[in-house]
Amino acid sequence: MSSRLLFSLSRREMLQKCMAMGAITIASSVSRDAMAAAFEARERELRKPTPSNDLGPFYKRRAPNSMNLRATGDPGLPLGVSGRVFDTLGQILPQATLEVWQTDHYGHYDIEGYRYRSTLIADSQGEYKFDSVMPGHYPDRVCQHIHCLVTAPGCKPLITQLYFASDRVFDGDPDRNFTRDPLIHSRELVRPVILTGDPKDIKAIVRFDLCLERA
Amino acid sequence: MLGTGLRGLSAAGVLLAGLGWAADKPAPRQTIELTPNAALRLSAISPNGEFIAGACKDGKIRVWEISSGKLIRTLELGQGGSDAESMQFSQDGTVLAAGGHAANVRLWSLSTGELKDQLTTGAPVDVVALSPDLRLVAVAPAELPVEIWSLQEHKILAKLPAKFGGSAALTFSTNGKWLASADSDTEIRIIDLDKMAVRATVDEVLMETFAIAFTPDSSMLLAGGADQVLAAIEPATGKVIRRFVGEPWPVSNVCISRDGRSLGAIYFDAYDSAGPAPALVWDFSTGSVRARLSPAKIHFAGGANVKAATASNQCEFASDGKLLLAGGQNQLEVWTIQ
Secondary structure, three states: OOHHHHHHOOHHHHHHHHHHOOOOOOOOOOOHHHHHHHHHHHHHHHOOOOOOOOOOOOOEOOOOOOOEOOOOOOOOOEEEEEEEEEEOOOOEOOOOEEEEEEOOOOOOOOOOOOOOEEEEEOOOOOEEEEEEEOOOOOOOOOOOOEEEEEEOOOEOOEEEEEEEOOOHHHOOOHHHHHHHOOOOOOHHHEEOOEEEOOOOOOEEEEEOOEEEOEO | OHHHHHHHHHHOOOOEEOOOOOOOOOOOOEEEEOOOOOOEEEEEEOOOOOEEEEEEOOOEEEEEEOOOOEEEEEEEOOOOHHHEEEEEEOOOOOEEEEEEOOOEEEEEEOOOOOEEEEEEOOOOEEEEEEOOOOOEEEEEEOOOOOEEEEOOOOEEEEEOOOOOOOEEEEEEOOOOOEEEEEEOOOOEEEEEOOOOEEEEEOOOOOEOEEEEEEOOOOOOEEEEEOOOEEEEEOOOOOOEEEEEEOOOOOEEEEEEOOOOOEEEEEEOOOOOOOOOOOEEEEEOOOOOEEEEEOOOOOOOOOOOOHHHHHHHOEEEEOOOOOEEEEOOOOEEEEEOOO
């Protein structure tokens, strides 16, 4: 069963199918329906929309479609960002549009052109990815960040920002220190950073799934 | 005599100072300390340059007469009033409107100080604007589409489409034909008020606009924002007719003189909130810069906080051609640009 098909079933249909096939066993004196309802509620709770975050002053529409924001020789730690776009019902959103923009390694936005700006389209599995560099520290902001505007038919647009657990501002403890940037209202937006490659060719990898509210 | 005047005004909580000016390096004619005890959160200057209103941190709106520096009105905002987010004078300067977190718009008569009217918007108000005939109020509720309200009927006549909600600035044309909305989705929408429908959008401005103003004859809309350019736009088509390039920073406010000859803009340094925030004055017909002003005494709000910059940093030409600049703390500077 493809993940697309799985997500196309209603939650109730999926539960019934799982129960019939023995994939879910009710080990409780509570009724099957009550357990199914509780399961549904818990699932819904787990699919909270991605917290929104400020648009900021540097959004520029009509960014070109490019999965590679980093030009050869650009300074900065190479960065790969990927994720899946889905809605609060758990349905993946193929063809969702993501607009991303960030500073370069030195913390500057390109106003005149479209450096470090892109419009991405999620694939049939709702997956997106792009290569860039770790953004610099923008002088009037506390933390490194990448802006993201996500739109999909039937969903409310999501304006948010991605932050990095490796940011020196967090002193290695983003759980405790994420509020050092007054614009970060949710710990959820601070994502773990995985370093890959060898010391001569190191790259940071970040996963940032995006959950949109239904319109 | 000047000293006596200063002492008298200081006793009233107002200080006039900063006289002096040189042709090669303009300086303010006058600096008015507006609030010794309650700093401003946001301010608005009346279109005729007669009054300045400040929403103060003590929850009151105060209105000063600019020519004398006298406090003429203290308006109570009521519950939630300390969170006022937007103020605008009517074009004749007789009415002041304010909206904010209390999810309403209030209109006061300046001649009496009475609360004239109140609209309950159902959502916090980021921006408010009054039509010249005071029949319409345009409201930008936080992160929601712009609404056009009838003051007489207290109902919404139109909601503007937007890719996503929020608006940084709203303004009516002086002839009452157009409403312009600088929306967060970076579109500038120009609404034909006869049809209550969008007449044009501006294709050539690609970044968010923070400041808009119509020319006195309503023939052009001036818009400035993140792309650091002031664009003169034809309302009926949305075409950019002219561009004014000045400082390498975003524009937080724009104004045009009553005779249509001078154009003013305030910039803010988005990379350094404590950095300079100059104002430029152009000759509108030639596009040449007439003056570059560095308000030394005013600490402009700004930096990454665009909202603070656009709310607090105000400019307006007085009817006699003087340029008025208000900053984010508690001062108003009056400049004379020859």
